Amino acid sequence: MARIPLEDNFNDVINKAQRGMKISDAALAHRAEVTLEDLAVVKGGKPLVAVLRRVARHLRLGPDALEVLAEKSWYPDQPNFPTGFAAFNTAYEDMTVNSYLIWDARTKLAAAFDTGASCETMLDTVHAAGLTVRYLFLTHTHEDHIADLAKLAAATKAEVWASELEPAPIEGAKTFKENIHFHLGPLSIKTLFTWGHSPGMTTYYITGLSWPLAIVGDSIFASSMGGSPTHYADQYRNNVEKILPLPKDTVLACGHGPLTTLGQEKRHNPFFTR
Secondary structure, three states: OOOOOOOOOHHHHHHHHHHHHOOOHHHHHHHHOOOHHHHHHHHOOOOOHHHHHHHHHHOOOOHHHHHHHHHOOOOOOOOOOOOOEEEEEEEEOOEEEEEEEEEOOOOOEEEEEOOOOOOHHHHHHHHHHOOEEEEEEOOOOOHHHHOOHHHHHHHHOOEEEEEOOOOOOOOOOEEEOOOOEEEEOOEEEEEEEOOOOOOOOEEEEEEOOOOOEEEEEOOEEOOEEOOOOOOHHHHHHHHHHHHOOOOOOOEEEEOOOOOEEHHHHHHHOHHHOO
């Protein structure tokens, strides 16, 4: 997959945190001891370093990581999977969205995660590798992630699964509880409920590939995380309690933006550094 830009700029991170914490511009400017004019400039995308560092501390964001993001001086090292994993990036309106495929090299049994705007390239990979897609898992049901759900389900005849908190909008779909395990030969897929961005946001933790893998949907992005104006605290807590304790070499396959690793995010994600 070609290099994908980071999903969020530094001001997107500030706006997500401020909106989620329900802090007004006036209150944030007062707490950070900056002017409303300078705050507006920073929120508009101009990296006034002294201002963004002051603001970061009052939004529980890491000032160093936020400054690095503003400088655009970091991009995550991309992990290599020799086999058994493929990522797909498709255009949806004014953004791009990711979907993923894993498989057992011996049995050729596969699982798909979301569909993106189009499943055509994923289906090309399935056919070229001679795979049988047994499961089609949804991280959540926002339209950009399931735009081609009906087509992918019909083409693969796979079982469609989603969280019991956010069922898939397609006839015959099944739901799971948290901490359920699915298996494809030696591959194990565990469901973790990381809701907040959506009611049933699910992270799938997968072992048996070259690296431990977490397909996180919009729970976490490289240098950012999924926002929520109403359940920000829940999203943050679920990320901290369920994703951050995973092994540091876990690859994070995000709903938008590039692949990253948990170890890199603990050093470079403003939401998880201090």
